[in-house]
Amino acid sequence: xxxxxxxxxxxxxxxxxxxxxxxxxxxxxxxxxxxxxxxxxxxxxxxxxxxxxxxxxxxxxxxxxxxxxxxxxxxxxxxxxxxxxxxxxxxxxxxxxxxxxxxxxxxxxxxxxxxxxxxxxxxxxxxxxxxxxxxxxxxxxxxxxxxxxxxxxxxxxxxxxxxxxxxxxxxxxxxxxxxxxxxxxxxxxxxxxxxxxxxxxxxxxxxxxxxxxxxxxxxxxxxxxxxx
Amino acid sequence: xxxxxxxxxxxxxxxxxxxxxxxxxxxxxxxxxxxxxxxxxxxxxxxxxxxxxxxxxxxxxxxxxxxxxxxxxxxxxxxxxxxxxxxxxxxxxxxxxxxxxxxxxxxxxxxxxxxxxxxxxxxxxxxxxxxxxxxxxxxxxxxxxxxxxxxxxxxxxxxxxxxxxxxxxxxxxxxxxxxxxxxxxxxxxxxxxxxxxxxxxxxxxxxxxxxxxxxxxxxxxxxxxxxx
DNA sequence: GGCAAGCCGTACCGTACGTTACGGTTCGGC
DNA sequence: GCCGAACCGTAACGTACGGTACGGCTTGCC
Numbered sequence: 011x012x013x014x015x016x017x018x019x020x021x022x023x024x025x026x027x028x029x030x031x032x033x034x035x036x037x038x039x040x041x042x043x044x045x046x047x048x049x050x051x052x053x054x055x056x057x058x059x060x061x062x063x064x065x066x067x068x069x070x071x072x073x074x075x076x077x078x079x080x081x082x083x084x085x086x087x088x089x090x091x092x093x094x095x096x097x098x099x100x101x102x103x104x105x106x107x108x109x110x111x112x113x114x115x116x117x118x119x120x121x122x123x124x125x126x127x128x129x130x131x132x133x134x135x136x137x138x139x140x141x142x143x144x145x146x147x148x149x150x151x152x153x154x155x156x157x158x159x160x161x162x163x164x165x166x167x168x169x170x171x172x173x174x175x176x177x178x179x180x181x182x183x184x185x186x187x188x189x190x191x192x193x194x195x196x197x198x199x200x201x202x203x204x205x206x207x208x209x210x211x212x213x214x215x216x217x218x219x220x221x222x223x224x225x226x227x228x229x230x231x232x233x234x235x236x237x238x
Numbered sequence: 239x240x241x242x243x244x245x246x247x248x249x250x251x252x253x254x255x256x257x258x259x260x261x262x263x264x265x266x267x268x269x270x271x272x273x274x275x276x277x278x279x280x281x282x283x284x285x286x287x288x289x290x291x292x293x294x295x296x297x298x299x300x301x302x303x304x305x306x307x308x309x310x311x312x313x314x315x316x317x318x319x320x321x322x323x324x325x326x327x328x329x330x331x332x333x334x335x336x337x338x339x340x341x342x343x344x345x346x347x348x349x350x351x352x353x354x355x356x357x358x359x360x361x362x363x364x365x366x367x368x369x370x371x372x373x374x375x376x377x378x379x380x381x382x383x384x385x386x387x388x389x390x391x392x393x394x395x396x397x398x399x400x401x402x403x404x405x406x407x408x409x410x411x412x413x414x415x416x417x418x419x420x421x422x423x424x425x426x427x428x429x430x431x432x433x434x435x436x437x438x439x440x441x442x443x444x445x446x447x448x449x450x451x452x453x454x455x456x457x458x459x460x461x462x463x464x465x466x
Numbered sequence: 467g468g469c470a471a472g473c474c475g476t477a478c479c480g481t482a483c484g485t486t487a488c489g490g491t492t493c494g495g496c
Numbered sequence: 497g498c499c500g501a502a503c504c505g506t507a508a509c510g511t512a513c514g515g516t517a518c519g520g521c522t523t524g525c526c
Contacts, residue, residue: 038503054370058483069504070485080484132370134431139367141432142282142360149431157424188452191423195415196385199426203362203377204369224416224456286513297474298515308514469526478517486509493502 035090039076042066043090046083051132055139057084081145088133088148092155095130097121100167105174107230111222113167118193118218121160125198126209130156134202161186178231185229192221263318267304270294271318274311279360283367287311309373316361316376320383323358325349328395333402335458339450341395346421346446349388353426354437358384362430389414406459413457420449 035043045066050057059080063070077083097120100113124130133152141149161183168185171177179185200207209217263271273294278285287308291298305311325348328341352358361380369377389411396413399405407413428435437445 054372055367056371059485060483063505067504069506071487071505072503074485075503134427135366135370138363138430139283139370141430142363142367143284144282146432149433153428153431153433157428187423188420191419191421192416193419194424194427195419196422199362199422200381200385202366202369202430203381204374205377205381227456228452287515288513291475295474297476299475299517300473302515303473467526470524472521472523474519474521476518479515481514482512484509484511486507488507489505491502491504493500495500496498 038068040090042068042073042076043087046087047091047129050087050136051128054132055136057136059083081140084136084140085147085151088137088151091129091133092151095124095155095159097124097160097163099163105170105176107176110167110171110174110176111226114189114222114225115218117160117164117167118189118221119214121193122197122209122214122217124156125194126201126207126214131201134198138202157190160190164189175231177229179229188228189221189225192224193218266296268318270296270301270304271315274315275319275357278315278364279356282360283364285312285364312364312368313375313379316365316379319357319361320379323352323383323387325352325388325391327391333398333404335404338395338399338402338404339454342417342450342453343446345388345392345395346417346449347442349421350425350437350442350445352384353422354429354435354442359429362426366430385418388418392417403459405457407457416456417449417453420452421446 042062046057046062049061049065053061059070059073062083063073073083077086098113098116100116134156137148137152140146164186165182168177168179168182168189172179172182177185197207197209270290274285274290277289277293281289287298287301290311291301301311305314326341326344328344362384365376365380368374392414393410396405396407396410396417400407400410405413425435425437
């Protein structure tokens with residue numbers, strides 16, 4: 011471990027779950043991580059150093075020089091993908107009910123799309139597998155770029171909705187978690203456990219709309235009779 | 239593999255996700271599986287055959303004779319624990335709103351208790367890890383004894399509530415999934431990913447009550463103005 | 467007592483894989 | 497053209513672990 015992005019430096023990753031997406035990766039390194047990612051998605055847990063080296067057409071020596079050890083490679087791979095996941099960014103300036111509803115629906119749809127993707131499933135699986143055995147940085151990375159990133163984007167929208175008198179809730183965090191539950195339901199755990207559960211574009215759209223309607227029914231401001 | 243509960247018989251487990259809890263386990267075998275379970279919960283993924291044998295004070299030869307191979311032992315362990323998990327059984331005969339609400343709250347509380355237990359987390363982790371690599375029977379077992387068992391118990395209650403004019407929904411499955419989402423929210427995925435998230439008795443009770451209220455707000459029959 | 471079956475403890479085997487080492491090749495700088 | 501750095505491909509090493517074999521001990525049966 012001399013030079014290069016020292017992914018295994020304890021002081022860097024262990025204490026700080028904050029993600030530094032710009033870890034100064036060269037294009038070649040990104041290509042290697044992409045190869046590792048593809049392998050992870052396709053082959054499941056068969057992510058051996060030899061396989062990654064072969065897939066990326068690089069030598070194992072290079073992998074070790076760049077990433078320290080297997081855990082470093084895994085962490086770098088997860089961070090690399092995580093840095094690419096972005097759900098809709100919405101400005102909370104559209105103050106009417108229609109645009110708020112549309113924003114929520116967009117968030118819901120994006121999120122369902124993410125958690126049902128092969129990549130997300132593979133990443134969560136590997137992070138969960140590693141969460142059991144000591145070093146839990148992978149889990150923290152996934153959470154930070156998944157559930158918490160979503161919250162960070164959605165909460166301002168909720169707050170804006172409240173400011174505009176469209177939403178009514180006491181705590182933005184709690185409201186977010188309710189929305190999260192209404193959107194995700196049992197989808198993620200079933201997919202992670204290997205349950206076949208095909209989500210087409212159509213069903214995702216429907217689910218997003220349903221979740222949004224339910225959330226508004228729970229937290230929409232009571233301005234007169236709500237009927238339809 | 240001669241005699242004994244042939245856990246690895248393809249024809250038994252592969253095609254049939256239904257659980258046969260009474261697999262004719264001797265007391266000694268149960269004790270061994272309990273030891274394996276404890277090891278799984280305590281040591282995470284360090285569930286080697288040698289470790290199980292030492293912990294259970296039995297020989298590896300016996301493990302292989304009884305369970306076929308490592309996967310068989312794992313499957314037997316998961317099934318053994320799964321057969322012990324039981325959430326509240328409720329008869330749908332208490333037809334008033336108070337008892338329905340109490341039943342739902344009980345289900346919610348039990349479920350939160352289950353998914354936040356060390357045992358459940360460990361089991362789900364190992365099942366998810368294995369779901370990535372081929373044979374997914376573990377995931378099916380966990381799902382069948384977790385989420386699907388819950389649905390099987392809760393749906394009759396929902397149907398009874400609808401019959402009694404207390405609930406209003408089109409599809410029991412969809413209604414159940416909404417309830418599931420309101421109860422679980424992000425708890426399970428966060429725990430699986432290693433997020434510290436202490437759930438005390440008190441918070442679980444509060445969460446169960448909140449989820450129940452929200453569910454009733456969404457699916458309670460509209461009999462006059464709802465305003466508390 | 468004699469015997470067979472079941473099981474414990476342990477040594478052993480084969481392999482997979484993480485990790486290291488090394489020869490050969492490419493490439494930028496002078 | 498020459499040099500060193502970076503990197504590829506591959507061989508080699510060490511170890512952990514799944515799986516097997518075997519000697520000795522206990523137990524139930526005759």
